[in-house]
Amino acid sequence: MRFPLAIAICCAPITGWSQTQDEQPVTTEQHCVVRLPSESRSDADLSSRDDTDPTIHVSADSSEATAGQAARFQGNVNLIQGLREIQTERAEVSQETGTFSADGGLIYQDPAVMIKAQSLTADIDDNQAELTQAQYWLNGQQVHGKAEKLQILGEDSMLLEGATFTTCPQDDPDWLLQAKTITIDAEEEWGEIWHAKVKIFDVPVFYVPYMTVPVSDKRKTGFLIPDFSTSSKNGVDVSVPFYWNIAPNFDATLTTQMMSSRGLFLKGESRYLQPWGEGKINLEYMGNDRLLEDNSDRYMLHFEHGGKLTDHWRLYGNFTTVSDDNYFSDFKSSVQASTDNQISREGEASYFTDFWNASIKVQDIEVLGDTKKPFQVMPALSLNYYQPGLYGPVDFHFNTELTRFSHQESSQINATRWHVEPTLTLPYQIPAGSLTTELKLMQTWYEQDDPTGQYDDFVSRTLPQLQINGKVNFERDLTFAGQPFLQTLEPQIQYLYVPHTDQSDIGLYDTALLQEDYYGLFRDRRYSGLDRISDANQLTVGLSTRYLDSINRERAQLAIGQIFYFDDPKISLDGNEEIPERQSNSALAAELQLRASERWFLRGGVQYDTNAGSTNRSEVLLDYRANDDNLVQLSHRYVPALGTDIDGQSIDISQAGIRTSWALTDKTYFVGNWYYDMNLNRSVESYAGIQYESCCWAIRLAYHRHLNTNYDDQDFTTISPNNEFDSGLSLKFVLKGLGSTGPLGVRDMLNEGLFNYRKPYYLRN
Template sequence: MRFPLVIACCCLPLNAWAESLSVSRCVVHPPMELLPTEPEQAEAGIAPNQLPIKVNADRSEAVAGDSARFEGNVKLRQGMRQISAQSAEVSQLEGSFSAQGELVYQDPAVAISADSLNADMDDYNAELNRAQYWLRGQQVHGKAEQLKIEGENNLLLSSATFTTCPQDDPDWLLEAKEINIDANEEWGEIWHAKVKLFDVPVFYVPYMTVPVSSKRKSGFLFPEFSTSTKNGVDVAVPYYWNIAPNLDATLTTQYMSSRGLFLRGEGRYLQPYGAGQVNLEYISGDRLLDDSPDRYLIHFEHAGKLENNWRLYGNFTTVSDDNYFNDFDSDVSASTDNQITREGEASYFTDKWDFAVRVQDIEVLGDSSKPFQVMPSLSFDYRNPNLWGPLDFTFGTELTHFAHKESDHLTATRWHMEPTLTLPYQTPAGSLTTEVKLMQTFYEQRDPSDQLEDFVSRTLPQFRLHGQVNFERNSRFGDGSYTQTLEPQFQYLYVPKVDQSDIGLYDTALLQEDYYGLFRDRRFSGLDRIADANQLTLGVSSRFFDGNHAERAQVSVGQILYFDDSEVGLGDDQSQIRSSNSALAAELELQASRRWFLSGSLQFDTQSGDTNKSEVLVDYRANADKLIQLSHRYVPNLGTDTEGNPIDINQAGIRTTWPLSDELYFVGNYYYDLNLSRSVESYAGLQYESCCWAIRLAYYRHLNTNYEDGDFSTISPRDDFDSGVTLKFVLKGLGSSGPLGVQDMLDEGVFNYRRPYYLRN
């Protein structure tokens, strides 16, 4: 829930709400004709109070060198200041000016209507009584018994009101004894204010500041309120600290009735050498855990450069326990992230070569086995296109040391070299690429169990031939004409078989298979296993373009034909190939009409008749705010559970956002496990948003993830599901960090919204 904080000093930064008020019904217009603001003081060196005064009126009386009086349709201009009234008087001796009757004052910053005006022309100050004001270019307006303009358009209002609602009877209104708007700082200071919602006073604030532009300032942001079975009643109060133009921080105090006090801090910096952030999170004595331990998170990330060629990157995260992201809404990661990556890299780039040194440590949450650490890795890549005529040459080498946190574990140093010759041939009608490379790898291993060789040398040549042909024709479907392409392609890959069982697995895993993966030259990530191959990949794609050259559909189908079995694997049957062909892989992206979109992928085993993987997404989009998405995904044989039963993913879902009126939106999603016959996640939210305030009420229920955490010996049992209600409330213009948006409601939960099509315009 978001609402103003009632304390002695309340400074509310980040006025981003104005960007959402672009529709005409939300624009505040003064009930007057705005006069043009021509830059009459453009001459350098002339002070505003030294500029000449120009006056037009129906009648005038003047005493030379003393005073002048004007009656009827008086129009006065001095520089960028403009005044219209029924009568006015100028005293040249006293340097003063007064006006009455249907008075309107305007300058580049403000437009004011008032009963009367008295101005000091020498000091460039003015005083208006019983005034109404509108800040130009902003949604801010209000009334004041007395309004003073001082210096460079600074405003001092007494017995005043302040609102960003466009109507004469605003939904919310701030009444204050005094308001001071600083034109340079672009902030307003308010003393002894009370806020009214629908003309009902809701709270009192002794002092606060509000933004009148997008300029940042330190202060409290709106608190957030929620309740859940996991945390109980949850109230978070963030404080924004604008330390410097390139340095800021957000400090959040969060109280959870079931757990205790949770503190979060995020600092950001922007320097010529790069940008980064630091996150610290801490809860003392989590009451939901039996031992009430302290839990924490530390995170640092930096990305930047030194001079023109050097690039630096660092990322470090540590948490107190494996279930930290499951239990807390962290600013760093979500509950769907099951690993923490810590890495640092320094790299140097030129046109033909680059060099990098990298360290990496990956921690898999909930997994008792720990991955290897890269400590460090040195890589060098050289590129020489057109080495000899059309022949390209590249050379890559990498020297990596794999360490481990356990002192009695396997460690190794690996040196890999990969010179490559490529002969490309490309025309608009197609392409043919011939590639030959030699892969040489040396290992020095330290195996405490003496099961692996201490020194291993592996030499593997590789030959790859890839070709593609592009056909094109005009076609018609219904009333439309399209350009259809047909793009068959093939790839022949040969890598001889070499026994690699004496090499440990340090950074190698089986890669994901899909249509585009059929044309890779590797089956495994990393370098510890390079699979033998004697295979031919055949594939074909077809695309449809409309008369505006926008892609409306694409379909791709492909398969690998194996001439020999692939013996090199990861020690299991799944990573070896003992069949004549791979699964048939297909991809589909289709815009069936202006509103209907379809996306799908399939991996089908033609020999066994089984589906290895499938995913389908259907979108109905009536417009940008109206969406219905249906989805289904199926992945079998992911592993086995503790009882030896196979683990499959077989889930169906629906997601929608739909406006119930111009200001009321509904967002909901529901995902169901077809194997276990139970819901996985559900979410329903209603959001009302007017020009000057917004409110969101949402309900959620999703599965809890619970790792077998080795850091805590006893953990209170977690429920299978976590459910809760969240309420957010924003008064636009009183320091909200931005308007509530429908898109972020779509992104809430485990299954974020994903567009099902990647068609190119």
């Protein structure tokens, strides 16, 4: 606050100035707006001001001035200097002492703060001012309060004595800090508070000798709000996180967590952001877990990085290790979900240009609970070259990959694989359809070191492949329920030919069977990886249709297709080629997505074996969405032969579920889900949570019960009604503005539990 001595005095209102009688909001946050006094100015008033202008412009009903000494003003006094303004009844400016004073009630405003006070004394030369019996509001923030004495120290900070501090918008806030001293730095956007009592609904709840609080969303080192929960497995669980703002591009969160059944659990997460990439490091540790028979230590280490060194070079790394297979089942981690049963460790460096790219990659995958370890990729070198328009309309693509597979167990096979795949493509595309012909040659060499002698030392495999894919686009106008629609009809046909060659002398290193949904019918591979390339002499026929409304928004999608085999494929994962896997055709695959109205949505998929008359897989999701916070989802999924029962018999998975979130009031939400196993007649997971959230504070109470996975059990793959369940309560309470914004509505609650919420539609808007 500064008032140079050059003064222009007038007794009439300043030209172009208009006072608004409406209250002005500090912030536009929905339903959470701090209202300023009616005398406050609007932001539009600032646009015509010059902050570099040293002149004080004054208007008043009457004035009295002595040249070179002082000036006194009475009645509706308005002082404006740059972006600063004071409204008061009486004011005096002394040029001799370099001071300014006002009393009888006043309002001070600048871009950072608005203050309503009884009196003001300012030192013009030192840029300081003192106000008594003040009320303050930080412009653009939710922060406001009162002070017996308020000092403005320079341009960007304030010192308050006998003060209160709150981020609640109302005049009678639900919570506030009552402190002996508060310092607010408007530039740094943080406040320091000494000897504070926290009052909730005017009741003191705890005392804090010193604390810092944000006056915006700027990050600051300090403790965050603790979490409380109970669990039948972990007991009473209390976690206290500490946030460390190391640098603008580097921070860490350190959490001390106490579990009454297990012991002390320490967690740390550090994040960094650099011009050459971003990443995070997680370290978690529990010493002497009391629930384990040997009281062994538990730990987890995770590192992830992604970024670029130059415009051409890309780097990616991901490494995770845990002390035991049950780690993610027993502890909630930000690295991996409890339902994940694989840990991937990989590193990759890639180089990209317009027409070619190359990479080197290492990878190690650990399957939790499985004594049979996968192969490690140590390393894989790949090169891809693209040449569109190589000869007229013909495109050329060349891919080669050299991979070394190793194994941690000395009794297992090790191998080196070199694969070369040149491809010629003839595309033809017009709005009415497309026809693409592709011819490729797949040449693979293997060098295998097999201690058992099951596989040959050297194997060479040569396979040509022909793929012809054609699609036609039809459309027509129609009317349904009185509304105009555009319907498309898109038949698609594909012929694929790959000759058969014996591959039983090749080990399985990175190969698995791919899922045959509708879009998978048009793939040229049945298996992932390169160790098995299935023979094919087949025709795929598919038909899809879409419905678009008058604003070209997709309202429905339906697709159905099937593969017809001229020759049954003989290649299998187990090497048995005596019995064909298919008979004349594949499963019939269908997909449906429907936006029946603005609130009703449906998605479904099925693979039906027409030969056996049975369903291979199915899933359906039905959504009712009144808005983003009010929804109900019904779901069912069926997967045959996913596991075995206690008698060793194959068992299907048939699960039905319901998930909902609903606003009980404008501030209270309920979220719940329930999933039921229809084969074993038992609940798989139950969750119910209720949350109240206002502009000032939020509280959430939740209950959960779900299946536990124990990889130490030798029969962990057995699907049995006697599996272990974990249940418990969790409580979260936050005061907004004290280091946390609190729960973010119902969105994060919808993702609680084993099954996350998924939208049942992927229609194009």
